[in-house]
Amino acid sequence: MAKRSGKDQPVVGVDLGGTKILAAVVAADGALLGQAKKKTKADKGPLDVLGRMATTIGDAIEDAGLARKDIAAIGVGSPGPLDPESGIVVVAPNLGWKNVNVKAHLEGEFHIPTFIENDVNVGTLGEHRLGAGQGVSDLVGIFVGTGIGGGIILDGRLYQGFNKTAGEIGHMVIVDEGPQCGCGNRGCLEAVASRSAISRMIREALDKGKKSLITDLIGKSASQIKSQALAEALRQGDKVVTEALQKAAYYLGVAVAGVINFLGPEMIILGGGVVEAMEDFYLAEVRKTVVDFAFPNAAQGVRIVAARLGDNAGVLGAAVVARIRLEQEESAAA
Amino acid sequence: MAKRSGKDQPVVGVDLGGTKILAAVVAADGALLGQAKKKTKADKGPLDVLGRMATTIGDAIEDAGLARKDIAAIGVGSPGPLDPESGIVVVAPNLGWKNVNVKAHLEGEFHIPTFIENDVNVGTLGEHRLGAGQGVSDLVGIFVGTGIGGGIILDGRLYQGFNKTAGEIGHMVIVDEGPQCGCGNRGCLEAVASRSAISRMIREALDKGKKSLITDLIGKSASQIKSQALAEALRQGDKVVTEALQKAAYYLGVAVAGVINFLGPEMIILGGGVVEAMEDFYLAEVRKTVVDFAFPNAAQGVRIVAARLGDNAGVLGAAVVARIRLEQEESAAA
Numbered sequence: 001m002a003k004r005s006g007k008d009q010p011v012v013g014v015d016l017g018g019t020k021i022l023a024a025v026v027a028a029d030g031a032l033l034g035q036a037k038k039k040t041k042a043d044k045g046p047l048d049v050l051g052r053m054a055t056t057i058g059d060a061i062e063d064a065g066l067a068r069k070d071i072a073a074i075g076v077g078s079p080g081p082l083d084p085e086s087g088i089v090v091v092a093p094n095l096g097w098k099n100v101n102v103k104a105h106l107e108g109e110f111h112i113p114t115f116i117e118n119d120v121n122v123g124t125l126g127e128h129r130l131g132a133g134q135g136v137s138d139l140v141g142i143f144v145g146t147g148i149g150g151g152i153i154l155d156g157r158l159y160q161g162f163n164k165t166a167g168e169i170g171h172m173v174i175v176d177e178g179p180q181c182g183c184g185n186r187g188c189l190e191a192v193a194s195r196s197a198i199s200r201m202i203r204e205a206l207d208k209g210k211k212s213l214i215t216d217l218i219g220k221s222a223s224q225i226k227s228q229a230l231a232e233a234l235r236q237g238d239k240v241v242t243e244a245l246q247k248a249a250y251y252l253g254v255a256v257a258g259v260i261n262f263l264g265p266e267m268i269i270l271g272g273g274v275v276e277a278m279e280d281f282y283l284a285e286v287r288k289t290v291v292d293f294a295f296p297n298a299a300q301g302v303r304i305v306a307a308r309l310g311d312n313a314g315v316l317g318a319a320v321v322a323r324i325r326l327e328q329e330e331s332a333a334a
Numbered sequence: 335m336a337k338r339s340g341k342d343q344p345v346v347g348v349d350l351g352g353t354k355i356l357a358a359v360v361a362a363d364g365a366l367l368g369q370a371k372k373k374t375k376a377d378k379g380p381l382d383v384l385g386r387m388a389t390t391i392g393d394a395i396e397d398a399g400l401a402r403k404d405i406a407a408i409g410v411g412s413p414g415p416l417d418p419e420s421g422i423v424v425v426a427p428n429l430g431w432k433n434v435n436v437k438a439h440l441e442g443e444f445h446i447p448t449f450i451e452n453d454v455n456v457g458t459l460g461e462h463r464l465g466a467g468q469g470v471s472d473l474v475g476i477f478v479g480t481g482i483g484g485g486i487i488l489d490g491r492l493y494q495g496f497n498k499t500a501g502e503i504g505h506m507v508i509v510d511e512g513p514q515c516g517c518g519n520r521g522c523l524e525a526v527a528s529r530s531a532i533s534r535m536i537r538e539a540l541d542k543g544k545k546s547l548i549t550d551l552i553g554k555s556a557s558q559i560k561s562q563a564l565a566e567a568l569r570q571g572d573k574v575v576t577e578a579l580q581k582a583a584y585y586l587g588v589a590v591a592g593v594i595n596f597l598g599p600e601m602i603i604l605g606g607g608v609v610e611a612m613e614d615f616y617l618a619e620v621r622k623t624v625v626d627f628a629f630p631n632a633a634q635g636v637r638i639v640a641a642r643l644g645d646n647a648g649v650l651g652a653a654v655v656a657r658i659r660l661e662q663e664e665s666a667a668a
Binding site for chain 1: 415472489495497500503508509519592597632633635
């Protein structure tokens with residue numbers, strides 16, 4: 001019998017978010033074998049969060065009825081920027097982190113190879129291996145939430161670029177001299193199409209005295225309107241919300257068309273909380289805008305689809321990261 | 335002694351332009367062994383142009399003191415869109431061509447493998463193998479002329495995308511609702527940063543009654559101002575021309591910053607008639623804008639450089655195409 005390789009063993013995927021930590025034990029075929037969840041409690045400091053991550057991982061392994069020795073690797077999806085080589089999260093504003101070595105801490109705890117990757121790349125890799133992008137060689141994942149991030153798969157692998165920063169589609173300018181972006185520039189895609197941008201457009205309409213259902217759903221003061229509230233107002237045909245969403249989806253479509261003209265991938269995967277709450281609307285609006293803005297011969301046959309992994313995207317993607325890195329290390333050692 | 339392979343033999347590179355046909359015999363090390371040139375005379379029809387191409391190729395081989403049997407392959411850079419597989423130029427508006435099979439015609443004439451590629455990819459491949467991008471794994475070439483085109487090298491190879499159309503950076507929108515573009519959309523990079531856009535900006539300033547040296551250099555009616563006239567007016571400190579060029583270079587810089595944020599290549603090569611006529615100005619303006627618009631960690635160490643092959647870019651690039659395709663065919667056959 002062949003020696004059992006790490007390739008066949010389950011791995012743990014961890015989704016480190018600003019409010020909660022999710023962990024899941026994932027089989028080689030992508031099946032979820034066990035899960036656990038804890039609050040992040042970032043205010044208690046990095047060491048405390050790392051401890052809670054370790055507990056969550058342990059709980060997920062137990063939930064799967066397995067022992068630590070059964071786990072081949074741990075993958076962690078984290079806000080970035082981060083350094084996948086050293087395993088250090090360089091800066092994570094919503095955690096209040098600077099230079100936190102996640103890899104060293106978890107390897108010290110579990111004695112299992114541990115890998116980290118930024119959450120957008122994790123989302124893209126997850127969709128590529130287990131979600132909407134299976135079998136596709138070249139794709140771009142775009143995730144719309146509070147901000148907008150992206151990941152690029154070329155020739156079946158994550159494309160990271162010269163400084164390992166590739167994928168920041170949220171910070172391509174599409175409206176020169178447009179609205180202020182969190183990055184300091186103006187008119188980036190993120191400044192006109194993210195949930196923050198949609199919230200801003202709706203607030204501006206309300207400030208002008210326009211009426212909207214959204215005030216009943218969220219109150220007038222909310223600076224970030226939740227995706228579910230946007231979806232509900234859209235469903236009810238609210239004019240203010242619909243116009244803001246159409247504008248945001250149009251800008252997203254313009255950016256997608258630009259990516260198709262410039263890079264020409266086989267597939268564009270749209271995900272993130274905003275898109276997932278209004279999938280049909282977003283797909284229709286983006287596809288329509290792409291017809292207007294991409295060259296027909298560049299767009300021909302290019303699939304624009306919704307992400308599939310939903311709430312499990314983080315843990316499944318992190319598990320994919322763990323498995324890919326393990327494969328790379330095994331093939332490098334062979 | 336090893337059998338002499340096509341790899342060591344000279345190839346012919348052909349630059350098919352709207353006004354002239356250039357051909358050069360190029361050695362394996364990139365040395366120019368012989369050259370020839372003829373007018374295109376596109377108005378006489380495709381067959382006539384193909385005949386003149388064949389004559390130019392023959393003249394270049396003779397100029398090199400070689401015979402047809404010494405030539406391993408022919409590469410042709412042509413306006414596109416075209417199909418590199420079949421060797422057909424699908425549409426070339428400035429030649430008045432539709433579905434012209436360049437490959438079949440030249441192979442029928444010379445009995446030498448012939449390959450075609452669009453002129454922007456040819457320019458990028460030439461710079462990568464013989465010019466500014468030698469030894470660089472991942473780069474983007476951007477060529478500013480009447481229009482704006484681009485080519486992408488990833489992992490040392492031309493990246494063509496799903497529909498073999500990749501590189502159309504000129505048709506990414508950076509000014510939503512901006513000036514009309516030749517492609518039918520508004521606010522594409524080409525509509526705000528090409529020579530046509532610069533000419534338009536200058537015309538608009540003149541129409542408003544502003545004074546400029548450019549009227550002495552070209553007359554008031556020229557719709558396309560030549561790059562050399564722009565460079566001369568810039569050198570003399572003409573305000574109208576300088577402002578138009580600064581704006582165009584700023585937009586180019588915004589697009590380059592977007593490419594750095596999104597794709598993150600190691601090098602950006604700026605070429606084409608406009609850039610080449612004012613290299614220092616363009617490099618300085620684009621680099622300045624990139625500092626403002628790209629993430630510092632994404633832009634760190636990324637080189638923004640000028641194309642090096644100049645007037646020979648077309649024939650040298652086409653020779654590179656011939657050599658690469660030959661290598662691919664030989665390795666596929668091996």
